[in-house]
Amino acid sequence: MSASGKNVLIIGGGLAGLACAVRLHDQGARPWIFEAGDAPGGRVRTDVVEGFLLDRGFQVYLDAYPEAGVLLDKTSLDLRRFKSGALVYCGGRMRRVMDVFRDPRHLLESACAPVGSVSDKLRVALLKWRLSRTSIEEIAAHEDMTTEKYLQRAGFSSRMIDVFFRSFYGGIFLERELSTSSRMFEFTFKMFSQGSATLPARGMVEIPRQLSSRLPDGTIRPGARVVEIRAGGITLESGEQIAGDAVVVATDATAAARLMPATASAEPAWRSVSCLYFAADHSPLREAIIVLNGTGSGLVNNVCVPSDVSPDYAPPGQALISVSLLGMPEPADLEAQVLEELEAWFGSDVRKWRHLRTVRIERALPELESGVGLAGPGFRRHAGILICGDHLWSASIEGAIISGLRTADAVLHTSSITKRVP
Ligand SMILES: Cc1cc2nc3c(=O)[nH]c(=O)nc-3n(C[C@H](O)[C@H](O)[C@H](O)COP(=O)(O)OP(=O)(O)OC[C@H]3O[C@@H](n4cnc5c(N)ncnc54)[C@H](O)[C@@H]3O)c2cc1C
Incomplete structure (x- = not known):
């Protein structure tokens, strides 16, 4: 069906909402973003x-x-x-642990660094090789367990886990217990192996800024907190009511659960x-x-x-x-x-x-519900409203963008749209 003229009200101007809006606009629909904060970007500012x-x-x-x-x-x-690798502060000094496949100059230094044994480093190489041959779809179908259990099962020593993985992935998962899903670990490990942290x-604001610049002037309304939603429209904190052909909730998981208590999604930790x-x-x-x-x-x-x-x-x-x-x-x-x-x-x-x-x-x-990470459509539908965000695919920039894009596709493929102007 033609998406032309479809007015889509998007609540939240983080990366999920922006990606959704860009895809809708590119396909001929008319997105409108209502953002509670003073500018778009959400958690990327x-x-x-x-x-x-x-x-x-x-x-x-x-x-x-x-x-x-x-x-x-x-x-x-x-x-x-960033360089591929890290300096690890332990035993009173800095130890260099580099990706020696990209920077072989550091082979000896990295192999000898007392951050895990030589067999730990070979296991890293093996994991890198195995995940380079595994698609993200295949990762999503893997058995899910905590990252700590996964690393133990993969044979890493407790020193390697404690000295390297807890701090490196602690900085990514924002927890050192390594209780995050092993699928998320495999996904990020694959991304680090295939590219660079940049x-x-x-x-970082340049990312949302670039997406915002692809939208027509006036698409994003900052300072517009939405307090109520229904299938055909929304109400702002100011009391203003706005009608649209479709409504997308692209807030973070807590705001989504508060705006849509009927979805029975618990507020996440x-x-x-x-x-x-x-x-x-x-x-x-x-x-x-x-x-x-x-x-x-x-x-x-x-x-x-x-x-x-x-x-x-x-x-x-x-x-x-x-x-x-x-x-x-x-x-x-x-x-x-x-x-x-x-x-x-x-x-x-x-x-x-x-x-x-x-x-x-x-x-x-x-914290993603077990089994949600990387799997499923990346959005939810409830009472004619679509819900997207990083909480529905993976807690990452990629996860938010995938969720927003897939939600836009779902909106574009929903029929029975009438044209209304907000
Ligand atoms: C410190 C930190 C480090 C991170 N590190 C990385 C990393 O290294 N790599 C990586 O890939 N990812 C990282 N992430 C995660 C990544 O930034 C997020 O997963 C992603 O930005 C989430 O985007 P989102 O659009 O789903 O949600 P959000 O960015 O939370 O956007 C939701 C938007 O909805 C708005 N909103 C909420 N309620 C309402 C309402 N009622 N009305 C209107 N608007 C509303 C909010 O103001 C917000 O702008 C990190 C995040 C943080 C915070």
Whole structure:
């Protein structure tokens, strides 16, 4: 059927809502986004503070994401890569663990690093080879278990799990217990193996900004919180009522459960993260690499220097340091405690770092119901309303975009549409 003129009301201007709107617009429908916040982007935003670009929590775009890669113009995002591997702080020093298939210069150093045994490193290579031959659809059909159990079953030593996987995947899953679905582990491991972790040169916000720029002027209405929805329309907090041909809920999982209690979706548990930003007159690393806490104790999980990845993240002659802590620890002297911890990692220069901002994100990643991750259509339908978001495919940029695109396709293939103007 023709989608021409179909007015689709989308609640939420995160990546799922934006991807949905872009696909609808490209197919001739007319999307309208109602966003509660002051700008689109949802959990992918960047603030400018004293000329530094502060992403709202450290996050990366994996350039192997298949569907996001087709939707986004990666060239204009000007993606800057992290090195494939990490520095792991353990035993009082930094140990380098690199992907030796991409950077064989580090073969000896990586093989000898006391971060797991040589057979652990061979197991990593084997897993990389096996997952490179496994499609995402096949991963979605794999038996689901916790990542910890999966790694144990795969034969990794407890040292490798504790020193490397807990901190590396702790920074991705925002939990160190490795209780996240093994399918999600396989998916992210495959993405890291096939591509690189990247940052857009001008901050993560460039991703939603690019999607927003593909929509007609006036499509996105910021500051418009939706308080009620029905199959043919919505009500804003201001009391304004708007009618449309289709309604899509593209909020986070908690907001969706509150807007649509009848779907009986429980509000999910959330994983939280805190990110402390510091300015320095030089980088403690001078390379685009992620540093992990392999000690098993302390507040810090991972550190990087975004301005080493893209100089635009800091004003000329300065460096931006990003420090991630899992959860939301709230001691009054948090910055001082973090700096004291990092002095052991980077030396006394840390005392000269200047605290710029602490970003605390309570609802960073939803815990996915077992069996939901990567499987199913990526959206839900209830009483004529479609629901999408990262909680319905995978808690990631790729997951949000896939969910939004599939929801748009479902809207476009729904008949019995009448034309109304909001
Ligand atoms: C700190 C952090 C680190 C991350 N790291 C990575 C990473 O490295 N790689 C990766 O791929 N992913 C990462 N993610 C996950 C990724 O950012 C999210 O999965 C994705 O952005 C979610 O998009 P979404 O559109 O589903 O939801 P959201 O971004 O939450 O968008 C929902 C939107 O709905 C709006 N809204 C809510 N209620 C209403 C209402 N009643 N009316 C109107 N609007 C409403 C909200 O304001 C929001 O803009 C990270 C997330 C965080 C927070």
